[in-house]
Amino acid sequence: MLLKKLSISLITVVSLLCPSFQVFAADxxxxxxxxxxxxxxxxxxITGTYEISIDNHPYDPASDGFMSGDLITKxxxxxxxxxxxxxxxxKACVEKKQExxxxxxxxxxxFEKELKFQTKDHxxxxxxxxxxxxxxxxxxxxxxxxxHHFGALGHMMCDTSLSSDISVKNGTIYHSYVKNIKPSQNGNPGxxxxxxxxxxxxxxxxxxxYGIYGQYTNLSGKNQTISTASIDEVELGDAYFLTVLDGHTMSRCSIRITHLKKQSEPDIKGITFEITDNEVLSLTNGIVQGMSGSPIIQNNKLIGCVTHVDMNNxxxxxGLYIDWMLKNDK
Structure with missing residues (x-):
């Protein structure tokens, strides 16, 4: 039986002082x-294998060279x-009794491999x-x-359970409705x-x-225009990010930026912060999967987005500097 894996939780997954750089500021x-x-x-x-019977002998495709992460193209x-x-x-090959x-x-x-199969009750x-x-x-x-471009996530979307190095470029984004939150625990992000x-x-x-990028065709609701900040403008101290914790309603989450890496080329984890918002912590107990891409605002400017959680805390x-998202939006 061929089974489709219907969904994969998206990642909020568990860097050189440098000279000046080009600024990609925008509204x-x-x-x-x-x-x-x-x-x-x-x-x-291919995401996995299971045992079948071939000529009354047990057979697992994994023992025959098939691996999770292999992409069937023909x-x-x-x-x-x-x-x-x-x-x-x-099915057509089976009916024609073809190899x-x-x-x-x-x-x-x-490369090519023969696919073996078991038939029972047609x-x-x-x-x-x-x-x-x-x-x-x-x-x-x-x-x-x-x-009319958009940027989201701040990191690549991939299935980390597979060994494949194949990156997926094409797809579609939709509105999403948050029904519940599974809180984070140290060592186990929610x-x-x-x-x-x-x-x-x-x-x-x-x-x-550094994220997913595309062309938007449907922009609804109240649209707030904001200027982006260069890396040199980002400061230690208070900031906040926006994310949805219930339904379609955006919540403001207060944070304190505790460390900044000065980077001259795109790199991850440029911004280190801690959540100081007790109301948000009562719901999430920290960073949770699905917050990836949440925009971080400081001094009325967009400075970056949430990308990773500290698994130990x-x-x-x-966060990723917004400069690097703008540079990678091609």
Whole structure:
């Protein structure tokens, strides 16, 4: 049986003094909204295997060279991009009693392997668990009205449970509704429990180490324009970030910036902060998954976004300078 992994919780995952640098300051529309993200593989990803019976002998595809993270791109040289297309091609081969050859991508290499299968009661079973995309929850950082681009997350979206190095570039973002919060504990970050809506916000054109970027097509609600700050303008001390903790309502979370890295090239964890907002802490007990991308504001300027949690102290988090998001918005 081929099974699709329906959702993956998005990451708020558990750097050189330098000379002056180019500033990418801009006036943007402030984010803070909860978003649902769907990324599409250029094929179908193997996420695991299970044992089947071939000629009355136990058989596990993992023992035959199939690995989690392998991307299936073709069946008997026919391109496939979805689970439905994969199933249709395999079913046609089974009915014709043809040998099934899969084209796989692994670690930038392409090769072919025979797919074995078990048939019973006119059904076929392959021993493969698969998915054709990633689904997750995050936070919008900004919208750029000059080019209708958006930036969110502040880090790459990927399935860390897989060994694949394949990055997914294309996808769609939607409105999201936060239903509940699972609080964080040291060593075990919590998460936002949310539903992905049907209202499409835009399409993605990049998914890199500094966020997801795309073209927005639907911008609703009150839109606050804000200037972005250069790295040299960011200071130690009080600031806040915006994120959704209930429904569609944005909450303001007070923080104190405790350390800053001066960086001349894009790098992660430039901003270190701790949450000082007792009301937010009573709900989340710290940084939770789904806060990634939450815009950080200081002195009425957008300075960056939340990206990581300190696994040993979930009240403490890290942020990416907004300069690096603007530079990577191409």
């Amino acid at each position: 943007v529309i402030l984010g803070g909204q909860s978003i649902g993200i769907e990324l599409d593989y250029e094929g179908v990803m 069946v008997n040289h026919q391109d496939i991009e979805s689970i439905q297309e994969l199933m249709n091609e395999i 099934i050859i899969l084209t796989l991508r692994r670690q930038k290499q392409t 059904q076929f079973t392959t021993g493969l668990y698969v998915q054709d995309g990633l689904t997750g929850i995050g936070t919008m950082t900004y919208y750029n009205p000059q080019n 998460e936002k429990i949310a539903d992905i809506g049907s209202i499409e916000i835009g399409t993605l054109f990049d998914n890199n180490n 979930v009240h403490q988090g890290y």
